[in-house]
Amino acid sequence: MRKLLAEFFGTYWLVFGGCGSALFAAGIPELGIGFAGVALAFGLTVLTMAYAVGHISGGHFNPAVSVGLWMGGRFSSNELVSYIIAQCAGAIFAAGTLYFILMGKEGFIIDATQAGAFASNGFDAFSPQGYSMASAFVAEFVLTMFFLIVILGATDKFANGKFxxxxxxxxxxxxxxxxxxxxxxxxxxxxxxxxxxxxxGTPLSQVWLFWVAPILGAIVGGLIYKNLLEQRK
Incomplete structure (x- = not known):
């Protein structure tokens, strides 16, 4: 249970901090943090929670990471489903908190016809810059694949785990x-x-891609590290 709570709170913090920075702070004229600030916010959520609860659960905070670690031989299949449920629950609770806060702003409404509404993901007309489904799939696949390679390498027993x-x-x-x-x-x-x-609306109908592409990328990343990069001795 401690592991699942750690994954719940870690994923909650990731969504609240990352998506929250996009919703609250990115677009403020002259003072907004912009794309770079949002990118840093997502990185900081993982960095801070990795040290806060990573020693409890391993600090996955992401179903694709859990699948990739399992494929890389670093995670038990017995815990995989429960981790994914805890992560999704944490993310949904965080989104609910963000929604509640935004309801306190006069004129707030989610426009489901706009790309990036409520920090959602999308492709084609719902991509921030109009990228196609194929482009979105390749980007999500490749980036998740390399993310798993970084995770597996950084947490390898031969690496400096402190960093x-x-x-x-x-x-x-x-x-x-x-x-x-x-x-x-x-x-x-x-x-x-x-x-x-x-x-x-459309962002919900497109969410399949943001499950399939990251999970496939994580599987390939896990296999690459385990079979081609991992030091055996």
Whole structure:
């Protein structure tokens, strides 16, 4: 139960901090943090929670990461489903908190016809810069694949584990710097699902891509590290 609570709170913090920065702070004229600030916010959520609760649960905070670690031989299949449920629950609760806060702003409404509504992910007309489904799929696949390689490498028994959280947090920051214009950045199915549930419409109908592409990318990343990169002795 402690592990599942750690994953719940870690994923909650990721969605609340990352999506919250996009919703509250990114677009303020002259003072807004912009794309770079949102990217850094996502990285900081993972970095801080990796040190806060990573020693309890391993600090996945992402269904794709859990699948990739399982594929890489670092995580038990017996815990996989329960971790994913805890992560999705944490993400949905965070989205609910964000929605409640935004309701306190005069004139707030979620426009489900706009790309990036409520920090949702999307492709085609719902991509921030109009990228196609194929482009979105490749971006999410490749970025999640490399994210898993970074995670597996940084947490390898031969690596300096004290800095694993820094490497993983900065990797997620870089991922967002690359892909916010493409898909609004997922690489995390729980994060995508939580926002899409509150938006509905097309973003919810497109959420399948933000489960399939990251999970496939994580599987390939786990296999690459386990079979080609991992030091055996």
């Amino acid at each position: 694993a959280g820094v490497a993983i947090g900065l990797a997620l920051t870089l991922i967002h710097l690359i892909s916010i214009p493409i898909t609004n950045t997922s690489v995390n199915p729980a994060r995508s699902l939580s926002q899409a549930l509150f938006v509905g």
